[in-house]
Amino acid sequence: xxxxxxxxxxxxxxxxxxxxxxxxxxxxxxxxxxxxxxxxxxxxxxxxxxxxxxxxxxxxxxxxxxxxxxxxxxxxxxxxxxxxxxxxxxxxxxxxxxxxxxxxxxxxxxxxxxxxxxxxxxxxxxxxxxxxxxxxxxxxxxxxxxxxxxxx
Numbered sequence: 001x002x003x004x005x006x007x008x009x010x011x012x013x014x015x016x017x018x019x020x021x022x023x024x025x026x027x028x029x030x031x032x033x034x035x036x037x038x039x040x041x042x043x044x045x046x047x048x049x050x051x052x053x054x055x056x057x058x059x060x061x062x063x064x065x066x067x068x069x070x071x072x073x074x075x076x077x078x079x080x081x082x083x084x085x086x087x088x089x090x091x092x093x094x095x096x097x098x099x100x101x102x103x104x105x106x107x108x109x110x111x112x113x114x115x116x117x118x119x120x121x122x123x124x125x126x127x128x129x130x131x132x133x134x135x136x137x138x139x140x141x142x143x144x145x146x147x148x149x150x151x152x
Contacts (some may be wrong), residue, residue: 003137003145005078008093016081016091016105020069020098038100040067044124052077052109052116057137060090060106061130066123070109071098075116078139082106087131092145106131110139 006012010019018037025035057080070079072095079099080090087106095118101107109118135147 001147003092003147005143005145006091006093008095008097008099013081013093013099015083016107017067017099017101020071020100038067042123045121046124048120048122049073050109050118050120052111052118053114055111055139055141057090057108057110057133057139059130059132060087060108061128062104062106063122063126063128064104066126067103068101068107068122068126069098069120070095070101071119071121072096073117073119075114076112076143077109077116077118078112078143078145080106080108080110080137088134090133090137092137092139094143110137112139112141112143114141 013019020037024037025033027033060080060082077095078092079095080092082090084104090106095109137145137147139145
């Protein structure tokens, strides 16, 4: 079964997170300007760098107490999202812009290109829950997502 890879738009990812872009900035067009997308109390944070080579999404994970950014650096990849209660039907998006994933949202990435690289920010200490998918999702080098019941 083919799965549609969706465009990463502000409206499309609203249930899962936020785009990191200039929408939060009040820009008068004359000088440097700054905006706040999200404020969160934290006991510290960490910066990670993820090299993605896998083209199959076999499981999803979530962090009930931490936001997490995914900021594409090189290559092409997708990100799968599912809200609590919708675990069996993740939505797949082309990860071509930096995003913030909300707390408690199931997610996972997979490569479209041979290798993709992503910068990640999250809380210093992160609780992670993982669950295997009944039907793994395969991403082809052409950017097509498929799932087969026989693969579960």
